[in-house]
Every structure is written in structure tokens, then in C-alpha cells.
Amino acid sequence: MFENWIKAGAVALAITGAGSAQATEEFIVMQSTTSTQNSGLLDHILPAFTAESGIEVRVVAVGTGQAIKNAMNGDGDVLLVHAKAAEEKFVAEGWGVQRFDVMYNDFVLVGPAADPAGIKGGEDVVAAMSMIATAGVPFASRGDDSGTHKAELSHWKSAGVDVAAASGGWYRETGSGMGATLNLAAGMGAYALTDRATWIAFANKGDLEIMVEGDTRLFNQYGVILVNPEKHHGVKAEAGQRFIDWLIGSDGQAAIASYTLDGEQLFFPNAN
């Protein structure tokens, strides 16, 4: 009885034309991060794959933490994120089939031109962040369990700073995406950790500048994983794998390398 109602409802909704777009074309859903979308990378590379394969890639861009949880719920066929430890855990627990390196870029520490913590030009991110903490000047954190947030927390840990104690004081957790966090940092003259791609593409920098870059600990690796079809039967394993093969193959890697903004390359392919 209940199932009949669901079916009737589905038919009624189909009549609204709401589902018509996907009827004709094959597509996969990719759970990914705001950095790959906001930087314009995905808009640059995905059309080439769609043209070659006939498979449309529908991107849901959220923080890495949420992307992984959505994928665990089976709400995606492919996962493209940047938090290696969490990705390996995702595969080890059986949610994903296998993890492949795709590309990297790096994080940069940005802050107001006035530089109240006096860290500009440094190359040691941990030392710089410890100076921010000592000076007690505002720092805008993602606070959203994203890849960038995880990276930031690991630096605080290395610096021996207990940010939980400073939360609401000089340490401000926005709980939102990279762009929203940068908007806040620009507005209140705060420091922030951001991936370089989002930073370059970001249009509302205000008087924010790069303070610290080039530390090897600022390396930012992206990985791609096929969601395990044995966990969720709806997963489009074949089309998803085809996309992964393309992304880590020569065509996909070349497409990533060819994406530049203001003359700067944003992502560096490094699939094996």
C-alpha cells in the first residue's frame, strides 16, 4: 500500500517535468569540494570528458567532511576531495573502492596588509601561526571539518596552540566555505589559511595579502575515489570508473595542467 503511494507520488512528480533533464543523458554525481569548483577548474576540465564519453558529471561542491559523509550515504558516484587521511579511512572502511592521487596545489596563509602579528615573508607556517596566537590577533577558521580546516588544525597542533580555548575570542570559526571565510577575513582584518586556487580566483580580497607560503607542510593533495557499489547499489560504478580513468589518465592530467587564471597555474597533476 505504502509503496503504491510512493509510486503514485513519483509519477505525479515526473509529470511536473522535474525529472526530465536526466532521462536522455547518462550522468554521474561527483561529491567534491568548493576549492575545485570556485576556482573554475571543474568548469574547465569537465566539458572535455563529457564530449569524449557522453557522460555528464554533476558536481555537488561542499566541504571535504560533508562530501565524504554524503558519499557514505551513497549520494554520489565519485568523490574528489583533499584530506588524504580521511580519504584512506573512507576506503579502509569499505565505503570507497580505491584512492588515486590526482593533483596538488598548496595552502597559503593570508592576512591584512598591516600585519599586526608581524609574520609577513616567513616560510615557517607553524611559527607564524604560533605568533598569531601569541599576539591574539583575529584568525578566521573554516570550522567546518573541510580539508582546509583539517590542515589548519594540524598546524595549530604542531604549534601547541589550543584554539578551542580561544574560540569566540581571537579565533573565529565561520563554519562555512572558503569564500565565506575569506569574505569575513577581509571584512574584519583577520588572518586565514586558504588553498591557493581559491585565493587566486577570489575577487573580494580587500587588503588581504599572502603572508606565508612555500612551507612543505602547506602541500595540498587531492585524491579521487569511486564510491563502493557493494555498499550502495545505485552507484554508477562503470561510468564513475570511466571518469576516474580519464581524470588520472593523460587527457585528464593535461586538462588540469592547462588551467590557468591570471597567468598562474592553479593545480598540478600528479597521478601515478
Added chain:
Amino acid sequence: MQNFAHEMQVAFALILAGDSELLGIVALSLRVSLFAVLFAALIGMPLGAALAVGRFPGRRALAVLVNALMGLPPVVVGLLVYLMLSRSGPLGVLQLLYTPTAMIIAQVVLVTPIIAALTRQVIEMLDAEYAEQMRSLGLSRLATVPVLLWDGRVALLTALLAGFGRAIAEVGAVIIVGGNINHVTRVMTTTIALETSKGNLALALALGTVLIAIAVTVNAMVSLLGQRAEAQEDVRHA
């Protein structure tokens, strides 16, 4: 913000030039929200009318609940609908997540209480006015519902508009259940959120202005319809 004027020009130039990308986004916004209001009206109007004229236990409690649900946070609705439609949720087999249908469902949940509560108010007033007359004609309470709904149709347009306003302006629910997928589930509000997160504040604001212009147009059209209906009424009464 010094380039706001420039971004406004860009936004309106895109519209005037019939930029297919932007028109697609506007069309999807309208389609989702209009369908949501339609379904919400089909549920909310009879519900509101029943609450107004019905005499059953728990009626007052239900009316209070409906009023309270007008303040439902969109993010919570988005989350509930997501959990229902997720592949691991009870309705996952329908594969509706990240489709415009999912967005319509979320907006129906948001809009129905508004339409129901406003309908109850309108019908209660009419009922107080005509109750004796109708009963003298031998109509049962429930049988007066369609008559009252028809009589209050002009006032009920306002209820629909309030619902439409809520639906078209909402972002928290549709971004969760729609996923803001380009060319599939990207609507005006999620585009504005995306442009804001890219730091394109002026463009985001310009798109917001376009959204307001659309809302004004829809309201003006409905208001015009209402006036014509009222004018016809007056002719008939004269």
C-alpha cells in the same frame, strides 16, 4: 564595491541579451517555486479551510501548530528532505536527490503552512459573516468550504503570493537537496550564494536585484488578476 554599477550593467546586459545560462537559471527558479506553490495550495487551502470551519477535537492545537510551522528554518527542512531522499534514506530508491523534484518537495514543506494559516484566517472571517445564511440554506459546515474558498479567492491570492515569496527567496533548503548543480539544480538564490562565496559581491548583488525584479513582476501580474476579478465581481453585484 565601486564596480557595483558596472556589475549591474553586466547582469542586466546578460538578461537583455537573452544569455541562455542566466535565463535557464531564472526559468528553473520559476518552475520550481511555481510548482511548489501549486502543490502547497492543493494541500494548504483545504487544510486551512477545514481548520476554519471544521469542529473537531484538536482543531485549535493543529491551528497553533500550522502557525508555528510558518517559521520552519529552511535548513532544517532541507536536512529532513535530504535524509528522506538520500540513497540510504527511506525514499532513496526513487533517486530524487539532486533533482528539481527534490527542491519542489522541500519548498512544498516550507510553503504549505503559510498557505494553510493564511487560508484559515480568510475563511474564518468569511465564515463568521455568512455562517447563518449558509446554514439557513441547509448546507453542512463541510459543504460550505468550496463556497467560502471561491468567495475568498481574491484574498487567497495574497496567501499564494506570500507562499511564492517564501519559495523563490529561499536558499537553505534547495542548496542541500538540489546540490546547486550547474544546469541541473542551480537556481537564482544558489547562484547568488555561489557568487558571494567566490567574492563576486557586486555580481551577487546584481543577481539579487534581478531576483527582486522577477518577484515584483509576478506580484504585479497576480495583483492585476485580482483587480480584474474584483471589478467583474462589482459589475455582477451592481
